[in-house]
Amino acid sequence: MEPDDPLLRILACPLDKGPLTLLLPEDALYNPRLRRRYPIVDGIPQLLPSSGVRVSDEEHTRLIRRITP
Template sequence: MDPSDPLLRILVCPLDKGPLTFLAEEEVLYNPRLHLSYPIVDGIPQLLPASGDRVREDVHEKYLRTAAD
């Protein structure tokens, strides 16, 4: 998925309807509020509630640092 894709501006978490952070290196969309990552498979975001993977606190911190860069 291309970071400049306009679709990224309108995608939201299926659970809390809040914005998601695109993490290109990990190929995920991340919800830092719920600590959930949603995979991007073959360029297609998997945004079903069951697709969200809860991340550990250390991974959450890493994702926050990556998003800040």
């Protein structure tokens, strides 16, 4: 998945239905509101609620610095 992929505009978090941010090179989607990371496996986003992993406070801070311009 690439940052300009039109699919990113329609993908939503399965828990809060909000937008997700693409994390590269990790190949993951991130919901900063819930601090959950969803993996992308073989190009397919794994968006089941059970697939999301809660990230630590330190990891969240690091990710926010990366995705905030």
